[in-house]
Amino acid sequence: MPAAGKIKVMEPTFTDRVKQVLKSIPYGKVTTYGQVAMRAGNYRAARQVVRVLHTSSKKEKLPWHRVINRQGKISLKPGAGFEEQARLLSKEGIPVSETGQVDLDTFLWCGDPDPFAE
């Protein structure tokens, strides 16, 4: 028997779950950092979601552009990815104002599409 010491079953970290959530965001929708954090298990870990995007979006293919802040706007600054995100969103049919404002009432992904809701 190999002295396998401790085989710790590492649960996915919060960050890993965030990635999973990001992959679950449907095309043509957006969500907020808080929403992602909430679906990942901690609505207060919005800051952590930020970190995930910072760290993972550079190495992994995540729909990071579908994540905006609670105000419904792109948090990135012009010249720091703002344009790219706005472009990607508009490409998915999501109108983006010049200020980066998106209509959350229409495009916010509530995580649970309700076909009967109007």
Next chain:
DNA sequence: TTAGTGACAGGCA
């Protein structure tokens, strides 16, 4: 190990 980080959120003026 400790300290620092950060593309937030919410409250208040």
Next chain:
DNA sequence: CTGCCTGCCACTA
């Protein structure tokens, strides 16, 4: 409407 402040969390160096 905007701006400033605080709380908040889990990861990274």
